Amino acid sequence: MILAGGEAAALLLERREQVDALARVGLGKLDFDIGAELERPYALAWVAREDADVIGFLLGWQVADELHVLDVVVAERARRRGVGRALVDAAMTDAVARSLRVALLEVRRANVAARTLYRAAGFVAVRLRPGYYDDPVDDAVEMAKELAAGALVEFERLIED
Ligand SMILES: CC(C)(COP(=O)(O)OP(=O)(O)OC[C@H]1O[C@@H](n2cnc3c(N)ncnc32)[C@H](O)[C@@H]1OP(=O)(O)O)[C@@H](O)C(=O)NCCC(=O)NCCS
Known part of the structure; x- marks a missing residue:
């Protein structure tokens, strides 16, 4: 089951130990603290839940009309079952609903x-x-990824002389 927004953030905070364990395989060189991440007013979260467990999450930032995908992590035991794809798809659907134009x-x-x-x-x-x-x-x-048709071409136009 994929959760978004406040529901996702609440579960990430509640299951902090599971999230820390997952974050160790993701998030590259960020110094990860889920509480601090979620306090950012522009932070967005999506969570894959299986029973009581967090089996994956996606963290993003909403920056102007862009969604910046910071990381997607799925528990090793739950990989290759479509969880990562479901998280990305849910984030893209929500981003379109927020009128964001491009995901980076x-x-x-x-x-x-x-x-x-x-x-x-x-x-x-x-x-x-x-x-x-x-x-x-x-x-x-x-x-x-373009969320609104032509959004990437607009970038090109911005830098044209
Ligand atoms: C990347 C990651 C999130 C994928 O999660 P996942 O739930 O296993 O992905 P899905 O099952 O939704 O896979 C969707 C598609 O991605 C591709 N894919 C996923 N894992 C793959 C692998 N190990 N090798 C090649 N393709 C892969 C496939 O095309 C797959 O579709 P298919 O299973 O029908 O072939 C997961 O491997 C992970 O957590 N990795 C460690 C953290 C990380 O590197 N995150 C990204 C940082 S930018």
């Missing part, structure tokens, strides 16, 4: 699972940041 994220080039998931969900690679990550060193692939 960055992912390690070596993270084939995540890149494949994002591509399947409609994201396209728009830029490469060589050596962006460390420990281990990796390139960042920036990916974007």
Whole structure:
């Protein structure tokens, strides 16, 4: 079951230990504290729940008319069952309902699972940041998905002379 908004945030806080354990495999180099993350007024959360357990979550930031996907993490035991895709799809649906126009994220080039998931969900690679990550060193692939038709083309227009 996928929860969004306040319901998702409440479950993340309530199941903090499970969330910390999940966060250790995700969130790259962010110093993760779910309470602090959720206090940000622009933070958005989606949670996959199975019985009493948090088996996955997606954290995002709403920045102007953009959704920044910070991370998606699914418990190892629950992977390849469509949970990650369901979280991404739920976040995209909510973002459209909020009139956001584009979703953005960055992912390690070596993270084939995540890149494949994002591509399947409609994201396209728009830029490469060589050596962006460390420990281990990796390139960042920036990916974007249009939520409103033409939103990515508008970026192009903004920088035209
Ligand atoms: C990436 C992650 C969230 C995927 O979650 P998931 O619930 O297993 O993903 P889904 O079952 O919804 O998979 C959806 C699609 O993504 C792709 N995919 C998922 N895992 C994959 C893998 N290990 N290898 C290749 N493709 C993969 C497949 O196309 C899959 O569809 P399919 O199962 O029909 O082939 C999960 O592997 C994870 O938590 N990884 C660690 C944290 C992380 O790296 N997060 C991303 C940071 S940017």
